[in-house]
Amino acid sequence: MEQILTYLIRMIPAALVGLLAYLILRPFRLKRMRWRAQTTTAGLLWLTVLPEIRWEGGRLLLRHTGLNGVNLRPFMIFRQSRILAQQGNGTYFLINFWGNIAIFLPLGFLPALLWRRCRWWQVLPAGIALSAAIELCQLPTARGTDIDDLWLNALGVLLGYILARVAGKLWPALDRGCKVQEVSPWT
Numbered sequence: 001m002e003q004i005l006t007y008l009i010r011m012i013p014a015a016l017v018g019l020l021a022y023l024i025l026r027p028f029r030l031k032r033m034r035w036r037a038q039t040t041t042a043g044l045l046w047l048t049v050l051p052e053i054r055w056e057g058g059r060l061l062l063r064h065t066g067l068n069g070v071n072l073r074p075f076m077i078f079r080q081s082r083i084l085a086q087q088g089n090g091t092y093f094l095i096n097f098w099g100n101i102a103i104f105l106p107l108g109f110l111p112a113l114l115w116r117r118c119r120w121w122q123v124l125p126a127g128i129a130l131s132a133a134i135e136l137c138q139l140p141t142a143r144g145t146d147i148d149d150l151w152l153n154a155l156g157v158l159l160g161y162i163l164a165r166v167a168g169k170l171w172p173a174l175d176r177g178c179k180v181q182e183v184s185p186w187t
Contacts (some may be wrong), residue, residue: 002091070139074151100153101156102156104131104153104156104160105156105162105163106129107156108123108156110142111126112165114178123161127153127158128153128154130153131149133148
């Protein structure tokens with residue numbers, strides 16, 4: 001539980017940056033809705049590529065976290081999780097498996113919620129491309145690059161899309177209220 005709280009605390013600076021971007025870009029939201037994707041992407045980059053920022057002993061420390069290395073064997077997360085659980089680290093699976101899915105949920109949910117003609121085969125390649133870009137950016141850092149992250153992130157995008165569609169069926173008024181109105185580029 002302590003590791004989960006640590007991750008949540010590490011996300012606070014990204015959330016504040018996203019909130020600031022939202023407040024600055026809010027007046028333009030009727031013309032453009034791209035800022036939603038930008039704030040989600042800022043949070044992703046903060047947690048996956050940028051170093052961890054800590055204040056310790058009166059000094060600001062930048063530290064890359066992760067397991068290092070490159071894993072190109074799919075489904076190793078299950079083996080690693082079992083080994084770490086036997087060593088007493090039961091939160092690894094929760095953070096790595098469910099965290100990779102959860103962090104990409106908005107990338108499937110928001111497009112499906114905002115645009116009428118959005119289809120799963122449109123959002124899934126975008127999510128996979130972003131995930132692959134993040135994994136490639138992690139290669140030169142101390143973070144681990146893992147093929148499992150790629151399929152878990154894709155699963156998150158797909159589940160986000162499904163959640164938006166289910167929410168639209170359960171609450172049609174909310175679905176209609178969230179859709180972006182098509183505006184002529186000449187207005």
